[in-house]
Amino acid sequence: MTDNFCKPEENSYNFEEHWNNAYLKTPTVSLGWYEVNPKQSINLINECSLPEDALIFNAGAGSTTLINKLLECGYSNIIVNDIAASALTDLKNGLASHKNKKVQFIVDDLTKPIELLNLKNVDLWHDRAVLHFFTEESQQIAYFNLIKKVVKVDGFVILAEFNLEGAKKCCGLDVVNYNVEMFQNKLGADFELLKSFDHTYIQPSGNKREYVYSLFKRTA
Numbered sequence: 001m002t003d004n005f006c007k008p009e010e011n012s013y014n015f016e017e018h019w020n021n022a023y024l025k026t027p028t029v030s031l032g033w034y035e036v037n038p039k040q041s042i043n044l045i046n047e048c049s050l051p052e053d054a055l056i057f058n059a060g061a062g063s064t065t066l067i068n069k070l071l072e073c074g075y076s077n078i079i080v081n082d083i084a085a086s087a088l089t090d091l092k093n094g095l096a097s098h099k100n101k102k103v104q105f106i107v108d109d110l111t112k113p114i115e116l117l118n119l120k121n122v123d124l125w126h127d128r129a130v131l132h133f134f135t136e137e138s139q140q141i142a143y144f145n146l147i148k149k150v151v152k153v154d155g156f157v158i159l160a161e162f163n164l165e166g167a168k169k170c171c172g173l174d175v176v177n178y179n180v181e182m183f184q185n186k187l188g189a190d191f192e193l194l195k196s197f198d199h200t201y202i203q204p205s206g207n208k209r210e211y212v213y214s215l216f217k218r219t220a
């Protein structure tokens with residue numbers, strides 16, 4: 001388990017190195033956020049009724065099993081992002097059986113985006129367990145500005161983060177706990193809440209982590 005292996009003390013903390021180390025030191029299936037089956041995300045994505053060529057952006061994807069599931073479902077236009085290149089190694093290796101499908105990888109910081117600023121017309125933004133690590137207001141502003149820049153009107157946003165009863169730390173980092181009203185405030189009136197629910201995720205260690213899942217649609 002990766003909780004508590006190091007602790008940042010300054011604003012200048014090197015998050016890229018932190019996350020690279022997390023993935024280098026711990027096998028994917030032992031990570032405290034590893035999901036065998038990302039059922040809650042898939043159910044919400046199904047609610048969007050997207051065409052198979054819809055542009056799906058997975059923020060801070062790490063080694064998520066979601067990308068393989070999306071390819072199995074027929075989706076063919078997927079962009080996978082992470083701040084840490086090593087986070088994506090297992091995911092890339094696992095895509096060997098889907099060689100003909102379009103998956104683009106972008107290593108970039110969601111809170112200081114460079115290459116990500118080129119994105120446009122995203123049909124679905126998906127984030128599980130990433131936003132809650134952005135404890136500085138400036139990081140949150142940059143993150144939500146990016147969503148508002150790249151998600152198209154009629155596009156969707158899925159946010160799944162630790163809820164108000166949830167853990168206060170993950171992977172040695174402080175987190176911000178969320179509820180749906182907080183998501184709505186950050187997204188603004190152009191995003192309409194379609195669905196939300198709490199979910200208890202069981203870590204590989206057997207410990208529980210409380211999440212809030214939400215699905216928003218951009219209306220303007």
Ligand SMILES: C[S@@+](CC[C@H](N)C(=O)[O-])C[C@H]1O[C@@H](n2cnc3c(N)ncnc32)[C@H](O)[C@@H]1O
Pocket residue numbers: 015019020033034035059060061062063064065081082083084087108109110111127128129130133170
């Ligand atoms: C707890 S993991 C969740 C991974 C994946 N979303 C999942 O559900 O399995 C958090 C992920 O966010 C990535 N991450 C953290 N800060 C980031 C940032 N500023 N920009 C992009 N990715 C980031 C980490 O490298 C890590 O892969």
